[in-house]
Amino acid sequence: MGVRSPLSASGPRGAAVLVLLLLLLGRVALCSAVEEKKVCQGTNNKLTQLGHVEDHFTSLQRMYNNCEVVLSNLEITYVEHNRDLTFLKTIQEVAGYVLIALNMVDVIPLENLQIIRGNVLYDNSFALAVLSNYHMNKTQGLRELPMKRLSEILNGGVKISNNPKLCNMDTVLWNDIIDTSRKPLTVLDFASNLSSCPKCHPNCTEDHCWGAGEQNCQTLTKVICAQQCSGRCRGKVPSDCCHNQCAAGCTGPRESDCLACRKFRDDATCKDTCPPLVLYNPTTYQMDVNPEGKYSFGATCVRECPHNYVVTDHGSCVRSCNTDTYEVEENGVRKCKKCDGLCSKVCNGIGIGELKGILSINATNIDSFKNCTKINGDVSILPVAFLGDAFTKTLPLDPKKLDVFRTVKEISGFLLIQAWPDNATDLYAFENLEIIRGRTKQHGQYSLAVVNLKIQSLGLRSLKEISDGDIAIMKNKNLCYADTMNWRSLFATQSQKTKIIQNRNKNDCSKSVCFPAFAKAHNEMEE
């Protein structure tokens, strides 16, 4: 069974995936009725603010609305005082870290968050960081963080610092949550005026709570356990021990009674590994396909990798193949295969490998794109490329060097062009580009953005598909006809949108002869 709603799918696309799910359910009739959890990508922005505070909040909402499992980090930052964060209540699991910083909002209701895996740590140490959530004048700030179900942090420590209004972090027994055997770094500075904070409800165990009221009592699932238990428990007696595959806690003794899983969840059962895709057959001395086999996707076992993910040799769903493998489609499944010399050249784009954290293609890094046919990651060309930058000792980019992109057929992330040679009439260097997969998107939204250029047409003659993400073509004052093209024919999902504004005035366009922006086949001829 496929994951029901990959990434931030919503609206028609969500519906389409649901229909697909129903078809799959029909096919695998024995499949249990347990629902796949809704996943979202999460972010890796740390303290960076994306655009205006408004835009920043909108991306937050778009990313986490309806999300149950965050595949990377949950970052809640720059939320203003009056914002409504109830959409965060759906989140149950975070695979990376949770960062809550620089917010002025009163309450962050992560009420259903049960487990932080800490596969990635903030500042190399923290699975949970709650930092500086207050307004300068100290009249506003985070007061309540009622994470009443949080009972497991598998890896990493906790840092709570500089939150003058925040209550009840001192009444939480953190040692019941973190893995003390790994001695994670834990920094707890409870700066608030504790005497003005609510007391724990008298019924809470040993005065441990996340806030006022019986509903905010902390449920202890480790320190109270009988000695016989190997991990978590739901009470003090030996028969209350959870199965050792459980994380967070349980409702009974079996591996199907866990609140969350330590390793993998296969339908309702926690397992050490997902059911293998092939099994050794001792009579034929061959590996046979296992009809029960599943792929691992984060901490879940799935029958098929979700849309826009590829399968590795090891049977897991990943967002891009390793550099020594290439992507192929076999029986309708996209897979990573080892190259044997004949492989087309796959290169890291912006955001991947040595180009992680780099903002733009520039004179220093453009040579790494020589002979590339496929770029794993993003391509961003920003004004700084042509200006150069003394601080990072980056020379101005010679426009002729853009020719390296002529070999590129595929970009797995997004293509963003905000600067281009003034005398170029189109995006000539990308004339062989066939597919933009949009697995990563600018601001979590755009897979193709062309802004502020002097080009007259796009010239993306070979472009056949934009698999995911919206397009933005804006403020190109000489550009004609971008809005009359049949973008939908390039889109792979129903929910993709176009934003084509402030380009050349339509009336001026019809007066002069413009080049068609695409090859004819993509044009919707005007009546």
Ligand SMILES: *[C@@H]1O[C@H](CO)[C@@H](O)[C@H](O)[C@H]1NC(C)=O
């Ligand atoms: C503090 O800042 C907030 C937001 O700017 C404002 O609404 C409030 O009136 C300020 N309070 C004081 C005491 O300055």
Ligand SMILES: *[C@@H]1O[C@H](CO)[C@@H](O)[C@H](O)[C@H]1NC(C)=O
């Ligand atoms: C702390 O809060 C109490 C009750 O609201 C108040 O009486 C006291 O003055 C406050 N102390 C400080 C240092 O702000």
Ligand SMILES: *[C@@H]1O[C@H](CO)[C@@H](O)[C@H](O)[C@H]1NC(C)=O
């Ligand atoms: C504490 O819990 C018990 C039963 O669990 C309930 O009867 C009692 O009313 C609770 N006490 C308070 C103060 O609510």
Ligand SMILES: *[C@@H]1O[C@H](CO)[C@@H](O)[C@H](O)[C@H]1NC(C)=O
């Ligand atoms: C240019 O690229 C190099 C290498 O990727 C990087 O170290 C440098 O910071 C970049 N400069 C600018 C201004 O982006």
Ligand SMILES: *[C@@H]1O[C@H](CO)[C@@H](O)[C@H](O)[C@H]1NC(C)=O
């Ligand atoms: C690019 O390909 C050409 C022709 O195959 C080859 O001569 C050249 O060495 C390659 N350059 C790089 C950097 O791979």
Ligand SMILES: *[C@@H]1O[C@H](CO)[C@@H](O)[C@H](O)[C@H]1NC(C)=O
């Ligand atoms: C743009 O100008 C440069 C020199 O400034 C020249 O070398 C190049 O050929 C021109 N390109 C086009 C497409 O006219």
